[in-house]
Amino acid sequence: MAETIVPVGHEPVGHEPPPEVTHLRHHFATTEQQLDASMLGMWTFLITEVLFFGGMFTAYAVYRFMYPAAFASTSVYMDVWLGGINTAVLICSSLTMAMAVRSAQLSRERPLVLFLILTMIFGTIFLVIKYIEWHSKWVEHLVPGFNFQYNEAPQYTHHAQILFFLYFCMTGMHALHMIVGLGLLTYLLIQAIRKVFTAYYFTPVEMIGLYWHFVDIVWIFLFPLLYLIGYHHPK
Amino acid sequence: MTQHIDSVKAYVGVFIALIILTFTTVYVSQLELGEFHIIVALLIAFIKASLVAWIFMGVRHSSKMTRLFVVAGLLWLGIMMLITFGDYTTRIWDYTPQPWSQKPTVGGVH
Amino acid sequence: MATIVQGTPEAVAEPVDYLNVSHTWKSWLFTTDHKRIAVLYLISITLMFVLGGAAAVAFRINLLSPEGVFSAETYNRLFSMHGIIMVFFFLVPSIPATLANFLIPIMIGAKDLAFPRINLLSWYIYVVGALFAIYAVVRGGVDTGWTFYAPFSSTYSNSYVLAAAFGVFIAGFSSILTGLNFIVTVHKMRAPGMTWSRLPLFVWSNYATGLIQVLGTPVLAITMLLLAFERIAHVGIFDPNIGGDPILFQHLFWFYSHPAVYIMILPGMGVISEIISCFSRKRVFGYNFVAFSSMAIAVLSFVVWGHHMFITGESMYSSIAFSILSFLVAVPSAIKVFNWTATMYKGSISFDTPMLYAFGFIGLFTIGGLTGLFLATLATDVATHGTYFVVAHFHYVMVGGMVMAYMGGLHFWWPKITGRMYSEAWSKFSALLVFVGFNLTFFPQFILGYLGMPRRYHNYPPEFQTLNVLSTAGASVLGLGYLLPIIYFLHSLKYGARAGNNPWGAAGLEWQIQSPPTTFNFDETPVVTEEAYNYGPVEEIVG
Numbered sequence: 001m002a003e004t005i006v007p008v009g010h011e012p013v014g015h016e017p018p019p020e021v022t023h024l025r026h027h028f029a030t031t032e033q034q035l036d037a038s039m040l041g042m043w044t045f046l047i048t049e050v051l052f053f054g055g056m057f058t059a060y061a062v063y064r065f066m067y068p069a070a071f072a073s074t075s076v077y078m079d080v081w082l083g084g085i086n087t088a089v090l091i092c093s094s095l096t097m098a099m100a101v102r103s104a105q106l107s108r109e110r111p112l113v114l115f116l117i118l119t120m121i122f123g124t125i126f127l128v129i130k131y132i133e134w135h136s137k138w139v140e141h142l143v144p145g146f147n148f149q150y151n152e153a154p155q156y157t158h159h160a161q162i163l164f165f166l167y168f169c170m171t172g173m174h175a176l177h178m179i180v181g182l183g184l185l186t187y188l189l190i191q192a193i194r195k196v197f198t199a200y201y202f203t204p205v206e207m208i209g210l211y212w213h214f215v216d217i218v219w220i221f222l223f224p225l226l227y228l229i230g231y232h233h234p235k
Numbered sequence: 236m237t238q239h240i241d242s243v244k245a246y247v248g249v250f251i252a253l254i255i256l257t258f259t260t261v262y263v264s265q266l267e268l269g270e271f272h273i274i275v276a277l278l279i280a281f282i283k284a285s286l287v288a289w290i291f292m293g294v295r296h297s298s299k300m301t302r303l304f305v306v307a308g309l310l311w312l313g314i315m316m317l318i319t320f321g322d323y324t325t326r327i328w329d330y331t332p333q334p335w336s337q338k339p340t341v342g343g344v345h
Numbered sequence: 346m347a348t349i350v351q352g353t354p355e356a357v358a359e360p361v362d363y364l365n366v367s368h369t370w371k372s373w374l375f376t377t378d379h380k381r382i383a384v385l386y387l388i389s390i391t392l393m394f395v396l397g398g399a400a401a402v403a404f405r406i407n408l409l410s411p412e413g414v415f416s417a418e419t420y421n422r423l424f425s426m427h428g429i430i431m432v433f434f435f436l437v438p439s440i441p442a443t444l445a446n447f448l449i450p451i452m453i454g455a456k457d458l459a460f461p462r463i464n465l466l467s468w469y470i471y472v473v474g475a476l477f478a479i480y481a482v483v484r485g486g487v488d489t490g491w492t493f494y495a496p497f498s499s500t501y502s503n504s505y506v507l508a509a510a511f512g513v514f515i516a517g518f519s520s521i522l523t524g525l526n527f528i529v530t531v532h533k534m535r536a537p538g539m540t541w542s543r544l545p546l547f548v549w550s551n552y553a554t555g556l557i558q559v560l561g562t563p564v565l566a567i568t569m570l571l572l573a574f575e576r577i578a579h580v581g582i583f584d585p586n587i588g589g590d591p592i593l594f595q596h597l598f599w600f601y602s603h604p605a606v607y608i609m610i611l612p613g614m615g616v617i618s619e620i621i622s623c624f625s626r627k628r629v630f631g632y633n634f635v636a637f638s639s640m641a642i643a644v645l646s647f648v649v650w651g652h653h654m655f656i657t658g659e660s661m662y663s664s665i666a667f668s669i670l671s672f673l674v675a676v677p678s679a680i681k682v683f684n685w686t687a688t689m690y691k692g693s694i695s696f697d698t699p700m701l702y703a704f705g706f707i708g709l710f711t712i713g714g715l716t717g718l719f720l721a722t723l724a725t726d727v728a729t730h731g732t733y734f735v736v737a738h739f740h741y742v743m744v745g746g747m748v749m750a751y752m753g754g755l756h757f758w759w760p761k762i763t764g765r766m767y768s769e770a771w772s773k774f775s776a777l778l779v780f781v782g783f784n785l786t787f788f789p790q791f792i793l794g795y796l797g798m799p800r801r802y803h804n805y806p807p808e809f810q811t812l813n814v815l816s817t818a819g820a821s822v823l824g825l826g827y828l829l830p831i832i833y834f835l836h837s838l839k840y841g842a843r844a845g846n847n848p849w850g851a852a853g854l855e856w857q858i859q860s861p862p863t864t865f866n867f868d869e870t871p872v873v874t875e876e877a878y879n880y881g882p883v884e885e886i887v888g
Contacts, residue, residue, distance in 0.1 A: 026456065026865070027455065027456035027457040027461065027534075027865070029870065033533055033534075036298075036533050037459040037460075037529050037530075037532075037533040037534070039297070039301065040300065040301065040304070040528070040529045040532055040533060041459065041460060041463075041525060041526075041529045043301050043304045043305065044304060044525045044528055044529065044559055045525060046308070047304060047305075047307065047308035047311075047559060047560065048521050048525070048559055048560075048562070048563040049563070050308045050309065050311075050312055050563075051308070051311060051312060051315070051560060051561075051563040051564050052563035052564070052566060052567050053567075054311075054312040054315055054316070054563075054564065054567075055315075055563070055564045055566075055567035055568060055571070055597050055600075056567055056571075057312075057316070058315055058316050058319055058596075058597065059571065059582065059593060059597070061316060061320070062319065062320075062323055062590065062593055063588075063590075065320070065323055065324075066323070066588070066590070067588065080261060084257065084261055087257050088254060088257060091250060091253045091254060091257070092250075094250075094253075094287060094291055095246055095247070095249075095250040095291075097291070098241075098246050098290075098291045099243070099246060102240060102241065102243070102246070105240050106240065144578065144580040144581065145574075145577075145578025145579055145580045146578065158581065158586075158587035158588045159587075159588045161580070161581050161587060162580075162581050162582055162587070162588060162589060165574070165580035165581060165582055166582070169571070169574065209291075209292075210292055213287050213288070213291045213292045214292075216287055216291075217283075217284045217287050217288065220280050220283045220284050220287070221277075221280045221284065223257075223260075223280075224260055224264065224276035224277070224279070224280050225276070225280075228260065228261065228264035228276055300532065307560075308560075311560045311647065314647055314648060315564065315600050315647075318648060318650075318651070318663075319593075319596045319600075321660070321662075321663045321666060322592075322596065322651065322659050322660045322663040323660070324660075325660040325662040325663055326659075326660040326663075328660070328662060
């Protein structure tokens, strides 16, 4: 049974499994309607996320436009190596997440559990590296509002502080989304171990997969904007 | 909705492309490109994001409505940034007084 | 699970509906029925309305005399709490979370919203946000105005800005979830035959509202968050001392808060379409135009926000563009007003209470909208910005427009929501009180603003006293006009006559089902075969 491929919508008419399998809720007429509604709802939610992060990106763009030299001067403190490794780690986690969704679509229970665990491991690695970075910023007195000192280029102290605030705010919000994502993955993992997900019902896996990929996309933009500004300027 | 199941090959292909693009963006950032620096960086980021959305998030199999929603979200982000920038970029424009904008002189008092 | 009602034989004979299906606290607090959630929202926003209204009463009393009663600090806190509570905790959720929550699934022939549990969650989030706001009031209030302008709010104010800002931040998520739910519901839950061109206009306008809520509110959330960081840690993002730009705060704030004005007014426009059509016994004139004007307003609302910032240091080239774009919003708004008027032409008009409110809406919204054009004009705005002219303008739109529509909608659908009819005489009397009281309160403020009285001051030169006394007198009449409905609505719950399924002889799916509806609205999914507002020729209606 685990290897038979029965995509939703392709099953013969009149052979839809009972609600225990499809998790069809009372107010929907068909599983198709339920899935469509969930998908549209998730995409709408992601749009709100785009605009939520968009506010910070707008602030970043405005201040970068106003203070280009001060922003470029911060590059000496940005660890391109750690940022780059984290980018790669997130891309790996996106791949394993996509594979997890695929396993659920094919009713493959063990690979689903395996890929979910891998995704969580990558997510955790990302957060650990993030912590290391933040810690070094703290040691170097670069946390605005707490211990900010900008000895590298004192003439830029004020404007660089705005960039460092944006750095902490944007990566912090991103990390918060990662933590929420790890929580959601934990829920998925428990459900997957209980063998809830089949080719007839894997909506949560797909939804949380979309969320996880979105968080990856945010990082794809954060990396060049924060780590690679003025990287070409030789120190 | 019919579920389309992508091949492992497609996923791994995207994965490799994303890794290569990450190296590219780091490499390109070290070149002396002047103003184009940010444009290239954002272009690469946009391609990467599109790959993730198109394959990993399954936009290529999604309905027109979903695509419309995705485009609308980006469009609104664009509206917010563009119009805000409309303010910041034109604040520094010089203002040349026009004949009609000069203060009228009343009773010979300037 | 249904508790058996013991007592009068009448109670036993009552058919089961969403209200009497169970009576426990738990069945209300953990319900996923969109109708019960709507009632929960109705109760909570009414409480917030009373709270915000009390603040208004207090500062109107202060303005009776030129030297004022309260200190400047107290006065600032009063009008700030009035604004914050009324905007974020009453107007934004008012029609969407109550009437639309109740009606949208029924109007499109669905059993519930697409995500019933998210609907309940949104109410809990709203309550938490409201508790934060109330906490801010109890601790001593906020003095920033509802706009939280930095750097005053972030650096200098010594009031409870954080609690209020967190309340607004949290309530925003409730608004997002409501909008998201509506969008998905309208897309995916329509009954067979319910095409987009057959949707009641109330559904169209709430769909447009949902789009604004989803696209705008997240930006408010991040703005409040940045403000909180600035206030807590002085990071400098809005602090001009270290190069931060306070105008950026205004850009982000108004990117949400101007569209939010349309979050407040669009659902009201939907209510008016329904009422006008029903009490004129005619299909809404130019259905397509009215439907698409809602969408046009939703889109245009996002490109005009800079007209709040003409005098704040925004680039004047930007201001010119914003001014022109702001004029464009008048087009779809005028389409609506003209089409409602045309709907009544040669209609068989009856003057029931909901229709009285609709008349009030059309007149007052027109005044509010047209004075908006004065303010969109750069030169006039420089003179009138920050005066009572602005206060009068937005109260004509928000109270004269939105609250009138909300009251009209409540009177229209009250028999459907509760199954009972309220007192006709009292309701007509209170509609009259609201209209008279409203105009007496706010029309003098147009004149005061024109004469140059600035807003947000606790005292004023003696020559403004007559008009201020008139305004306060009007506010007392208006307050009475709002108090009466609370009394006769509550009275009708027990003593009101049974309304029957369709007391107004209205078209629309919601009038074809039982009053009050059963938990799943329809016994079987309806199939829609005709357009909305299919009122026959006038003669056939009689009997």
